[in-house]
Amino acid sequence: MNFMASKQPENSLLGPEADSQRTLYPYVTGTSVVALKYKDGILMAADMGGSYGSTLRYKSVERMKPIGKHSLLGASGEISDFQEILRYLDELILYDNMWDDGNSLGPKEVHNYLTRVMYNRRNKFNPLWNSLVLGGVKNGQKYLGTVSMIGVNFEDNHVATGFGNHLARPILRQEWHENLSYEDGVRLLEKCMRVLLYRDRSAINKLQIAKITEEGMTISQPYSLKTYWEFSAFANPAQGAVGTW
Amino acid sequence: MPKQQANWSPYDNNGGSCVAIAGADYCVIAADTRMSTGYNILTRDYSKICKLADKCVMASSGFQADVKALQKHLAARHLIYQHQHNKQMSCPAMAQLLSNTLYYKRFFPYYSFNVLGGLDNEGKGCVFTYDAVGSYEKVGYSSQGSGSTLIMPFLDNQLKSPSPLLLPVQDAVTPLAEAEAVDLVKTVFASASERDIYTGDKLEIVVINADGIRREYMDLRKD
Numbered sequence: 001m002n003f004m005a006s007k008q009p010e011n012s013l014l015g016p017e018a019d020s021q022r023t024l025y026p027y028v029t030g031t032s033v034v035a036l037k038y039k040d041g042i043l044m045a046a047d048m049g050g051s052y053g054s055t056l057r058y059k060s061v062e063r064m065k066p067i068g069k070h071s072l073l074g075a076s077g078e079i080s081d082f083q084e085i086l087r088y089l090d091e092l093i094l095y096d097n098m099w100d101d102g103n104s105l106g107p108k109e110v111h112n113y114l115t116r117v118m119y120n121r122r123n124k125f126n127p128l129w130n131s132l133v134l135g136g137v138k139n140g141q142k143y144l145g146t147v148s149m150i151g152v153n154f155e156d157n158h159v160a161t162g163f164g165n166h167l168a169r170p171i172l173r174q175e176w177h178e179n180l181s182y183e184d185g186v187r188l189l190e191k192c193m194r195v196l197l198y199r200d201r202s203a204i205n206k207l208q209i210a211k212i213t214e215e216g217m218t219i220s221q222p223y224s225l226k227t228y229w230e231f232s233a234f235a236n237p238a239q240g241a242v243g244t245w
Numbered sequence: 246m247p248k249q250q251a252n253w254s255p256y257d258n259n260g261g262s263c264v265a266i267a268g269a270d271y272c273v274i275a276a277d278t279r280m281s282t283g284y285n286i287l288t289r290d291y292s293k294i295c296k297l298a299d300k301c302v303m304a305s306s307g308f309q310a311d312v313k314a315l316q317k318h319l320a321a322r323h324l325i326y327q328h329q330h331n332k333q334m335s336c337p338a339m340a341q342l343l344s345n346t347l348y349y350k351r352f353f354p355y356y357s358f359n360v361l362g363g364l365d366n367e368g369k370g371c372v373f374t375y376d377a378v379g380s381y382e383k384v385g386y387s388s389q390g391s392g393s394t395l396i397m398p399f400l401d402n403q404l405k406s407p408s409p410l411l412l413p414v415q416d417a418v419t420p421l422a423e424a425e426a427v428d429l430v431k432t433v434f435a436s437a438s439e440r441d442i443y444t445g446d447k448l449e450i451v452v453i454n455a456d457g458i459r460r461e462y463m464d465l466r467k468d
Contacts, residue, residue, distance in 0.1 A: 024249055119310050122255050123353075150255055151310030154280055156288045165285055 026078035026129040028052050030063045031202040032164030033074035033133045034192045036176055037142050037157045038185035041213035042135030044074050045189045047197075048222055049204040056204060064210045066217040068093045071107040071136035072210055073114075076161040077149065078129035085128060088117060107136030107143040111153070119151030131161035137214050160192070163200040168192035182211070194225050256308050256356050257282055260443030261293055262392030263304035264430055265362035266404070267370030267385050271423045271454040274362040275430045276304040276390075277438070277465060279446040289446035289467065296458065298323055301336040301363035302451050303343070306390030307377070308356035315355050318346060336363035340373040340381060347379030354378050358389035363453055370418055370453075385417025392437035392444040399433055423452065431463055438466045 028050045035044035050058030063082070064074040067089050075082040092113060096105045105113075111134040121127050127149045135144040145155035158172040171192050180188065189209060197203045205227065210219040238244050260281040265274045276293040279286060294304045295316040303319070305312040322342060326334050334342070340361050347355055354377045361373040361381075374387035386404050388396040407415040419426065430450055438445040445468065450461040 019249070025252055115310075115313070119314060122310070125251075125255065127253065127255075148257075148310075149253070150257060151314075152257060152259060152282070152287075152308075153310065153313070154288045154291050156290065165287070169285075 022126045023078075023081075023129055026081075028057060028079045029129075029202070030061060030076045030079055030082070031200055032160055032162045032168065032196055033063065033076050033131070034160040034164045034168045034172075034189060034196075035074060035133050035135050035144055035158065036172060036180070036185060036189065037135075037144050038180040038182060040182065041137040041142055041211065042072060042144055043182075043185045043189055043209060043211055044072055044133060044135055045193050045207055045209045046074050046076070047193070047204050047207040049202065049206070050079050051202045054201075056202075059204060059206060060222070062208070062219075064208060064219060066212075066219075067110055067134075067136075068096065069104050069216070070138040070212075071105075071110045071134060072212040072217055073110075074133040074135075074161075074210070075130045077131055081128040081130050085114070085117070085130065085132070089113075104138075106138035106141075107134055107145070108138075110134055110136070111143070111145040111147070111155070115147045115151060115153040118147050118149060118153075122150045133159055133161060136212055140214060163196060163203075164192070167195050167199060171195065190225060194227065197225060197227065256311075258307065258356070258391075258443075259287070259309040260391045261306040262388060262390035262396060262434070262437055262441065262444045263293060263306050263358070263360050264388040264396060264400070264433060265304065265360040265372040265374075265386065266400075266421075266426045266430065267362065267372040267418045268421060268423060268426055269370065269418060270364075270368055271426070271452060272302075272362040272364060272370035272372065273423070273426045273430055273450060273452050274302045274304050274360065275434065275448060275450040276306065277392075277434060277444045277446060278449055279444065280309060281443050284442075286446075292449055294449055294451055295320075296451075297334070297339055297361075298336070298363070299333045299458075300453055301334065301339045301361065302453060302458070303339075303359055303361045304389075304451075305357045305359045307358045311355040312357045315343075315346065315357050315359075319343060322346075335366050336361065336371050336373075337365055337383075339363075340371075340383070343373075343375065344379040344381045347375065347377065351378050358393075360387050360389050362451075364455075368455055385419055388433075390444075392434075392441040395437045395441055396433050399436065400429075403429060423454065427452065427461070434463075434465060 033046040046063040050061040146159040147153040263276040280291040359375040448463040
């Protein structure tokens, strides 16, 4: 008989039962998000894949969503956690609108809120398994920031999540400059997304590019990038090494 | 089924180095602006320096999310102090608050390595150096972060700290002029950037003296 058994409420995070409630690993995941500042605002790109481990389970996942009037949120990582974050933000924007005071939350404020949410979940050892990109324009000020699942956050002229950090950031460091035109910005993003498509196993060739400016947010229809697979080195990979496979 | 091991860590090291040097009537606090993770650079332009009070500045390196939370916490506490006491917190007071704040999370620490610099109530420079759980000491100069092992011996060599075993107790505040101290900081970071992969990009220098707070920047190696 256990006289000293301490009764915990069912929803507490203490005790062995709680371990099954904490996030251990992600299930359905999105891959990289890439974004940059350009002349009129922010451009962001993400493909529409939702992978279930190595299976490409979902092919029409919108991983970028508008937040309020001034912001755009892109997410990689666990899709269900992204949906949870959208619910949090929905409530945040709702309460902001209810004040009806002519003021609205800008991208800086939303980014700060998201940072606090991610950090707090990390503190409770139950993280939201996402890397988020938050971009927007308010009163002519462009803002582009990112938050990781453990709360690491910063803002920069161009950001990327996951593989984008390895493959896209170097391209952006080389070719990004102030006051990119819309066409140049899209071209640069497509260059990054093409490299990711070739080299990231979880990337798919169905992407959207979103734009946010002072006027508002638009998101393109899903489209594909042109790819070239006839490079001679790829066409006959065994050419230089007979017997390889 | 055996108990699952965590496959994520709540900590990360975002790298970087911090330095602070106390003078007779000034204090120099400096840190690089590189933020890294693993072998990647996340951004080249991130400030590790935070002004906590009029005459009190903190530079912190380590896990950026914890550093940010710590800075916010201290800024909030300072605001409350101002409301309650109608004055700014002195640097020694902030030093004690920082130590207590760090120790409060002794069993899930802020992974933050701090140097606090500023002027005490008499206008003399003071530097406090910390570990992640709050042990602190008033010193004449200090460095923390990924480059500290490279920087600290050099500072020891240049600033000839008197032995703390001597009597009467001697101050470790440097007799160097402000411009010389700033120059020393620049030299020290240029050297650290050569060998420490996490230090580089840009150096941010904050100088506090009787006239107020001044900020200066210097480019460092980007590799």
